[in-house]
Amino acid sequence: MLHNRSIGELADLLAKKQVSSVELTRHFLDRIERLNPALNAVITPTAELGLAAAAVADRRRSSGEAAPLLGIPLIHKDIFCTHGVRTSCGSRMLDNFIAPYDATVVERLSVAGAVMLGKANMDEFAMGSSNETSFYGPVKNPWDTSKVPGGSSGGSAAATAARLAPFATGTDTGGSIRQPAALTGITGLKPTYGRVSRYGMIAFASSLDQAGVFARSAADVAIVLQAMAGFDPKDSTSVDVPVPDYGAALDRPLKGLRIGLLAEFFTGLEARNRALIENALQVYRRLGAVTVEVSLPHLPLSVPTYYVVAPAECSSNLSRFDGVRFGYRCDDPKDLKDLYCRSRGEGFGAEVKRRIMTGTYVLSAGYFDAYYLKAQKVRQLITDEFRAAFTQVDVLIGPTTPTPAFAIGAKVDDPITMYLNDIYTIGANLAGLPGLSMPCGLIDGLPMGLQLIGPHFSEERLLNAAHQYQMASDWHSLAPRGYE
Amino acid sequence: MSDWEVVVGLEIHAQLATKSKIFSGAATAYGAAPNSQASLVDLAYPGVLPVLNAEAVRMAVKFGLSIGAEVARRSIFARKNYFYPDLPKGYQISQYEDPVVKRGSLKIVLDDGSVKTIGITRAHLEEDAGKSLHEGLAHASGIDLNRAGTPLLEIVSEPDMRSAKEAVAYMKKVHTLVRYLEICDGNMQEGSFRCDANVSVRPRGQEKFGTRAEIKNLNSFRFVEKAIQYEVARQIELIESGGKVLQETRLYDSDKHETRSMRSKEEANDYRYFPDPDLLPLEIDPAFVAQVRTSLPELPDEKAARFAADFGLSPYDAGVLSASRELGAYFEAVVAKAGPSHAKLAANWVMGELSSALNRDGLDIDASRVAPQALAGLLARIVDQTISGKIAKDVFEAMWSEGGDADSIIAAKGLKQISDSGAIDAAIDAVMAANPAQLAEYRSGKDKLFGFFVGQVMKATQGKANPAQLNELLKAKLGGP
Numbered sequence: 001m002l003h004n005r006s007i008g009e010l011a012d013l014l015a016k017k018q019v020s021s022v023e024l025t026r027h028f029l030d031r032i033e034r035l036n037p038a039l040n041a042v043i044t045p046t047a048e049l050g051l052a053a054a055a056v057a058d059r060r061r062s063s064g065e066a067a068p069l070l071g072i073p074l075i076h077k078d079i080f081c082t083h084g085v086r087t088s089c090g091s092r093m094l095d096n097f098i099a100p101y102d103a104t105v106v107e108r109l110s111v112a113g114a115v116m117l118g119k120a121n122m123d124e125f126a127m128g129s130s131n132e133t134s135f136y137g138p139v140k141n142p143w144d145t146s147k148v149p150g151g152s153s154g155g156s157a158a159a160t161a162a163r164l165a166p167f168a169t170g171t172d173t174g175g176s177i178r179q180p181a182a183l184t185g186i187t188g189l190k191p192t193y194g195r196v197s198r199y200g201m202i203a204f205a206s207s208l209d210q211a212g213v214f215a216r217s218a219a220d221v222a223i224v225l226q227a228m229a230g231f232d233p234k235d236s237t238s239v240d241v242p243v244p245d246y247g248a249a250l251d252r253p254l255k256g257l258r259i260g261l262l263a264e265f266f267t268g269l270e271a272r273n274r275a276l277i278e279n280a281l282q283v284y285r286r287l288g289a290v291t292v293e294v295s296l297p298h299l300p301l302s303v304p305t306y307y308v309v310a311p312a313e314c315s316s317n318l319s320r321f322d323g324v325r326f327g328y329r330c331d332d333p334k335d336l337k338d339l340y341c342r343s344r345g346e347g348f349g350a351e352v353k354r355r356i357m358t359g360t361y362v363l364s365a366g367y368f369d370a371y372y373l374k375a376q377k378v379r380q381l382i383t384d385e386f387r388a389a390f391t392q393v394d395v396l397i398g399p400t401t402p403t404p405a406f407a408i409g410a411k412v413d414d415p416i417t418m419y420l421n422d423i424y425t426i427g428a429n430l431a432g433l434p435g436l437s438m439p440c441g442l443i444d445g446l447p448m449g450l451q452l453i454g455p456h457f458s459e460e461r462l463l464n465a466a467h468q469y470q471m472a473s474d475w476h477s478l479a480p481r482g483y484e
Numbered sequence: 485m486s487d488w489e490v491v492v493g494l495e496i497h498a499q500l501a502t503k504s505k506i507f508s509g510a511a512t513a514y515g516a517a518p519n520s521q522a523s524l525v526d527l528a529y530p531g532v533l534p535v536l537n538a539e540a541v542r543m544a545v546k547f548g549l550s551i552g553a554e555v556a557r558r559s560i561f562a563r564k565n566y567f568y569p570d571l572p573k574g575y576q577i578s579q580y581e582d583p584v585v586k587r588g589s590l591k592i593v594l595d596d597g598s599v600k601t602i603g604i605t606r607a608h609l610e611e612d613a614g615k616s617l618h619e620g621l622a623h624a625s626g627i628d629l630n631r632a633g634t635p636l637l638e639i640v641s642e643p644d645m646r647s648a649k650e651a652v653a654y655m656k657k658v659h660t661l662v663r664y665l666e667i668c669d670g671n672m673q674e675g676s677f678r679c680d681a682n683v684s685v686r687p688r689g690q691e692k693f694g695t696r697a698e699i700k701n702l703n704s705f706r707f708v709e710k711a712i713q714y715e716v717a718r719q720i721e722l723i724e725s726g727g728k729v730l731q732e733t734r735l736y737d738s739d740k741h742e743t744r745s746m747r748s749k750e751e752a753n754d755y756r757y758f759p760d761p762d763l764l765p766l767e768i769d770p771a772f773v774a775q776v777r778t779s780l781p782e783l784p785d786e787k788a789a790r791f792a793a794d795f796g797l798s799p800y801d802a803g804v805l806s807a808s809r810e811l812g813a814y815f816e817a818v819v820a821k822a823g824p825s826h827a828k829l830a831a832n833w834v835m836g837e838l839s840s841a842l843n844r845d846g847l848d849i850d851a852s853r854v855a856p857q858a859l860a861g862l863l864a865r866i867v868d869q870t871i872s873g874k875i876a877k878d879v880f881e882a883m884w885s886e887g888g889d890a891d892s893i894i895a896a897k898g899l900k901q902i903s904d905s906g907a908i909d910a911a912i913d914a915v916m917a918a919n920p921a922q923l924a925e926y927r928s929g930k931d932k933l934f935g936f937f938v939g940q941v942m943k944a945t946q947g948k949a950n951p952a953q954l955n956e957l958l959k960a961k962l963g964g965p
Binding site: 080081087089094097099100101103198199200201202203205206207233234235236237312313315316318319320321322324325326327336340360363364365368372 | 524530531536569
């Protein structure tokens with residue numbers, strides 16, 4: 001079936017004219033129509049635009065172009081601005097917002113010939129770990145629709161896992177790509193901070209946000225990253241370092257690869273989770289890698305650090321949603337204050353408000369030093385410890401999440417437990433490091449993720465290591481029942 | 485009043501003369517249709533990001549170098565958070581703890597001619613807000629975001645000024661400097677150059693500063709002077725009648741010439757400053773600073789010193805003529821033609837007739853109707869005694885209103901000075917013959933009548949008699965045969 005093909009295979013079929021992009025697009029649009037109602041992964045299908053883009057891609061192919069993503073369908077997380085298409089960020093606040101421009105990620109993928117099928121559901125303003133904070137309702141995990149898909153990029157992950165598109169974009173501020181990738185059994189990459197432009201990506205926490213990719217294999221992720229990565233003059237925090245050929249590095253042998261095992265990741269790790277990781281490490285050892293124990297003493301402070309830094313930035317980033325120029329505006333405001341209070345009060349959901357309030361508090365006079373400044377210091381310590389660890393090892397390997405997907409509703413009333421879901425992923429965001437999650441087995445019939453973290457700008461190495469594992473195992477080709 | 489000492493510090497906002505905004509590519513020109521110069525970045529659309537305008541940085545560095553300040557190798561953009569409709573992002577990007585320019589100073593000349601150094605604590609880059617429009621809209625307010633994101637250099641002085649006059653002198657000095665550097669057009673009506681004044685009073689001799697009030701948004705030198713004077717009087721009266729000055733922000737009402745409380749310290753916003761994560765720290769390479777240094781023009785003080793030294797001008801004249809680059813250039817062009825030995829004469833004419841003609845017609849020196857070369861041509865005729873200084877004023881007026889050079893006007897109007905002693909003698913004889921009574925009085929000792937005879941001869945010669953020659957000849961003739 002077309003939807004089980006890799007991006008490479010699809011490109012091959014397109015090149016050989018065995019299928020057209022329009023046909024491919026129809027195939028996936030049809031799947032979205034049939035399967036999405038049970039999942040709620042796609043909130044804004046863009047069939048018309050998609051078919052038109054597919055027709056253009058077909059014409060480009062017939063005029064001799066052969067880019068690897070030319071004519072390949074995708075779904076964008078609804079955090080990326082898409083010209084002329086509603087860009088809601090999962091919020092009532094932007095339910096009426098039609099973006100007047102394309103995010104750089106959207107533009108680059110569009111130039112590469114990728115075809116947008118629709119916009120994916122997400123936690124409101126990317127704040128959540130279960131996709132339950134969305135104004136559009138929760139996303140269901142295709143492996144078990146009573147379970148969450150993870151978040152915040154839950155729609156992108158569920159759609160990719162359910163084969164509603166060959167790949168999807170996501171963003172990762174504290175684990176929002178890696179955690180849902182793990183919980184839905186697919187491969188997700190959060191690149192180095194600055195590797196992919198943030199322009200046009202609605203900001204949650206600017207110093208942590210990074211755009212990335214969901215696909216079903218590391219090889220597919222490599223193809224997509226190739227098109228997304230690179231310096232963007234419109235984003236001052238994007239970094240001007242050359243983009244390597246990610247595909248070319250995939251087949252490098254892993255002999256001698258030094259894998260670091262973080263003591264902090266393994267203490268208290270649930271036995272079945274540990275066993276899955278042990279199995280994966282056995283594969284790596286067979287491939288010639290060696291494992292080294294390392295420790296990052298301050299890593300356990302990453303969750304509290306994150307929940308100071310991220311809310312602080314979000315409290316400021318979300319100030320622009322004031323009911324004045326765009327987005328939700330309350331009915332009949334009495335005066336300016338009423339306009340602000342009710343537009344924001346009615347437009348934002350509970351989790352967003354919680355973080356805005358937390359962030360406002362930690363930046364306030366008298367609390368700034370104790371919270372924000374201290375968090376920045378800890379963040380620096382964690383970054384330094386990662387840096388030191390990478391003088392001894394090439395890649396860190398550990399779990400992506402403590403548990404498999406949990407039941408919808410199970411943690412919504414307990415934000416702290418919800419926040420602890422990101423305990424293994426947040427460190428990479430604080431340090432700006434690239435991280436990848438890929439499936440490494442099942443617990444209770446639900447997928448679990450193996451996380452790889454590398455030094456800055458080591459995406460090549462992470463994709464290589466992930467690809468080699470996927471060549472030697474087949475967890476990544478497992479599909480949820482009903483979506484094969 | 486004499487028991488109190490006034491303490492003033494100014495925060496000057498100079499709008500930098502960049503073509504585009506500080507964090508977006510939108511134009512900065514004044515007076516465009518509302519919101520026609522607001523890009524998605526200025527409108528704070530979801531997802532957009534700021535990109536720093538390098539030209540604004542170069543201008544800030546220029547300013548820093550010209551006040552002998554330290555240009556920070558690393559400075560930080562911070563967010564100042566507050567809600568207001570003319571602030572689209574809900575925060576202003578500014579610099580807080582680490583400004584780009586630190587610790588400089590400027591010299592001002594006081595009334596008694598002494599020179600005082602005013603410390604400049606810092607100068608930092610920030611973006612301007614938009615404007616709320618309340619007029620002409622029923623039950624609504626409009627917002628014009630054309631100005632949002634316009635680059636500003638906020639120049640913060642030490643509390644070094646001791647009177648409203650000193651504050652104005654300092655503000656004028658900064659005004660002159662930013663225009664010299666071509667980093668600000670200095671247009672105060674359009675708000676390109678404005679200031680907030682921090683004003684307090686303390687008993688003379690007391691070291692501790694009094695509680696200060698901050699007067700916002702003063703956009704003329706006169707308003708600065710008036711507002712400070714009013715505020716000083718208000719504070720003294722308040723304290724002397726047993727009250728206490730509150731730390732607060734006040735607004736100046738330019739119609740009533742008074743200040744009014746806007747908000748107290750307790751009502752002040754908590755701006756929750758923190759480093760803007762969308763912008764990297766601003767790193768300035770010493771090589772860049774060195775390169776900017778070489779591009780600095782001659783600064784006002786340097787020019788004034790040169791005028792005084794090279795042309796023998798008084799410090800006052802040198803100061804006036806160096807107050808703007810354009811005026812200095814005009815003066816130098818006149819001197820270049822007239823010759824340095826006539827610099828004093830040139831200075832008098834530029835500061836006298838030329839300046840009043842410019843003022844009268846509301847023209848800038850660049851738009852002068854008399855070009856420097858033409859003025860020098862006129863001065864040459866004074867020097868060679870073709871015309872008297874008095875006639876020269878008439879010639880200048882003719883040049884100003886009708887154009888043309890001095891020589892052709894002198895020829896056409898027959899204004900050439902009469903230096904022919906025969907002709908002057910004849911005129912004197914005629915006047916003496918026509919006024920026998922006055923002549924008799926003069927000869928009997930009424931010396932004062934000398935002026936009468938001068939006037940009569942001048943009248944007879946239409947003012948063209950060479951004054952020195954006339955004096956000499958007249959004195960001899962009146963004295964009797």
